Amino acid sequence: MISSFKPRARTLMGPGPSDVNPRILEALGRTTIGHLDPQFIEMMDQTKQLLQYAFQTENELTLPVSAPGSAGMEACFVNLLEPGDKAIVCINGVFGTRMVENVKRCGATAVTVEDDWGKPVDPEKVEAALKANPDAKVLCFVHAETSTGARSDAKTLAALAQQHGCLTIVDTVTSLGGVELRVDEWGLDAVYSGTQKCLSCTPGLSPVTFSEKAADAIRNRKTPVQSWFLDMNLVMGYWGGGAKRAYHHTAPINALYGLHEALVILQEEGLEKAWARHAAMHKSLAAGLEALGIGFVVDAEYRLPQLNAVTIPEGIDDAAVRAKLLSDYDLEIGAGLGALAGKVWRIGLMGHSANAENVSLCLNALESVLVEMGQPVEKGAANKAASAA
Ligand SMILES: *Cc1c(COP(=O)(O)O)cnc(C)c1O
Numbered sequence: 611m612i613s614s615f616k617p618r619a620r621t622l623m624g625p626g627p628s629d630v631n632p633r634i635l636e637a638l639g640r641t642t643i644g645h646l647d648p649q650f651i652e653m654m655d656q657t658k659q660l661l662q663y664a665f666q667t668e669n670e671l672t673l674p675v676s677a678p679g680s681a682g683m684e685a686c687f688v689n690l691l692e693p694g695d696k697a698i699v700c701i702n703g704v705f706g707t708r709m710v711e712n713v714k715r716c717g718a719t720a721v722t723v724e725d726d727w728g729k730p731v732d733p734e735k736v737e738a739a740l741k742a743n744p745d746a747k748v749l750c751f752v753h754a755e756t757s758t759g760a761r762s763d764a765k766t767l768a769a770l771a772q773q774h775g776c777l778t779i780v781d782t783v784t785s786l787g788g789v790e791l792r793v794d795e796w797g798l799d800a801v802y803s804g805t806q807k808c809l810s811c812t813p814g815l816s817p818v819t820f821s822e823k824a825a826d827a828i829r830n831r832k833t834p835v836q837s838w839f840l841d842m843n844l845v846m847g848y849w850g851g852g853a854k855r856a857y858h859h860t861a862p863i864n865a866l867y868g869l870h871e872a873l874v875i876l877q878e879e880g881l882e883k884a885w886a887r888h889a890a891m892h893k894s895l896a897a898g899l900e901a902l903g904i905g906f907v908v909d910a911e912y913r914l915p916q917l918n919a920v921t922i923p924e925g926i927d928d929a930a931v932r933a934k935l936l937s938d939y940d941l942e943i944g945a946g947l948g949a950l951a952g953k954v955w956r957i958g959l960m961g962h963s964a965n966a967e968n969v970s971l972c973l974n975a976l977e978s979v980l981v982e983m984g985q986p987v988e989k990g991a992a993n994k995a996a997s998a999a
Contacts, residue, residue: 620936621963623972624944625756625917626784627806627813628960634811637871638864645861653870654849654861660873661817664786664809664881665801667793671820671842673849674805674869676862679783682802682816684712685840686779687750689820689828690800693717695747698739698776700724700731702762703755704948705781713750716836721746727949728907728919731762733770740774748777748799754785756807757947759919759956760908761789765796772797777824783807786817787876788888788916788960799824808888808916810961811872814865872961884961888915891964895957897999898973898992902980907954916964918957919950923985928952931979939975969996 622629643650661672675682687709691697695718699709702725713720721743723735731751740746749771753764764780771778777799785791788808793801799821806813820828820842828835828842835841839859848858876884892915896906899920907919922928928945932955935941944956957972973992980987 618940620940620942621968621971622942623958623963623968624942625807625956625958626804626960628808628810628958628963629968630812631810631872631875631962633875634868634871638812638868640864640867642863645863646855646857650861650863651855653866657866657870657873658849660870660877661819664817664873664876665782665793665803665819666791666795666881667819669793669819669821671825671846673818673845674866675802675816675818675840675845676859677816678806678814679802679804679816680708681840682783682804682818683708683781684837685816685818685842686800686802687712687716688835688837688840689842690748690777690779690824691716691718692831692833695719696721696743696745697748697750697779698723698736698743698746700736700749700751700762700767702729702731702758702760703727703752704757705752705755705783707948709750709752709779709781728758728760730760730912731767733763733766736767737770740770740776744774746774746776748779750779752781753791754782754789754914754917756784756917756956757950758907759914759917760912761785761914762912764791764798768796768798777827784914784917784960787881787884788964789914790885793819793821797821805869805872808884808961809869809872809876810963811868812865814862815869817869888959888964891915891959891966891969892918894966894996894999895959895969895972898969898996901991901995902973902977902987903985907950916958916960918959919946919954920957921954922952923980926980926983926985928955931955931976931983934979934982935975938979939971941971941975943972
């Protein structure tokens with residue numbers, strides 16, 4: 611007989627999922643009600659308002675897609691692009707390359723703008739691509755590239771797109787709730803995110819928001835969206851508000867309780883305060899890591915506080931360290947992805963995980979493991995530096 615699954619608790623300091631606030635776990639276990647129950651509909655309306663706050667937008671078309679961040683990504687692409695369209699896609703890490711895959715599968719053409727991994731998207735290259743491709747319909751870029759820890763200047767990139775009459779598709783999976791993001795002020799058009807990064811909710815939902823311009827483009831398509839499930843024209847029949855909500859798919863009821871709670875927690879703390887907390891925890895972690903002789907992949911100016919990609923010291927076995935952190939300290943940090951696999955660790959300080967206890971645990975654990983592996987580091991130096999910062 612197989613018995614119930616009861617995992618050991620871990621401290622999650624990787625690229626997501628992050629530590630889930632116990633309040634959210636409690637919310638997930640509340641009684642399941644129907645997806646058209648008036649109580650549930652009230653909760654959906656509140657969730658929409660809370661998402662508008664998190665995204666800093668008044669967009670009507672703001673909702674959580676019932677699937678993980680990758681589905682939010684796909685929702686933006688399949689709704690905005692039609693066969694024969696052209697998209698300019700910025701690539702400076704793994705998630706930019708996934709955008710290109712999405713463009714191709716929509717039957718559209720991708721013009722790529724490439725930057726080295728670890729660098730932000732270069733606005734000058736983007737401007738040149740917009741000039742060279744006046745027929746491009748959308749500019750696509752990742753705000754917070756989780757594979758490298760680099761932050762791109764979404765405000766500047768969106769302004770360039772507007773000057774050239776282009777819509778934008780922006781990946782904010784790792785930025786939402788962790789660093790400044792202002793959808794309306796910056797004029798972003800189709801924006802997707804995830805729940806398990808800086809919102810510290812369980813994985814499986816993808817908040818999205820579409821500007822009026824993007825919503826118009828979706829309404830006026832020449833061809834139907836090739837994905838029935840992700841077609842926003844249909845999804846809006848359920849999420850659209852008002853009295854006439856129709857069944858589209860059964861909403862993940864309890865998962866949405868969790869997201870609602872996560873957004874209530876964000877609202878209680880305040881968005882700006884949450885951004886400041888991520889920045890402060892990063893500063894402290896970075897000082898500690900530097901004391902351990904561990905350097906960053908990204909220049910200080912462009913570093914994401916919530917995703918610290920750091921270089922693995924010479925001669926240290928990547929997988930052995932991560933395995934030891936997990937077995938001896940119940941601590942998960944992330945491995946490198948794509949071109950950075952085996953070369954870096956990705957230490958997350960996302961949402962609920964961005965706290966002083968986690969910073970201290972991570973530095974102590976890493977220090978002990980490195981000492982055991984013969985690295986010349988001074989005991990206690992990391993936490994001293996972290997506290998000083
Ligand atoms: C995690 C992540 C995704 C994918 O989200 P999933 O929930 O894993 O599907 C997309 N883009 C970025 C930048 C991410 O960090």
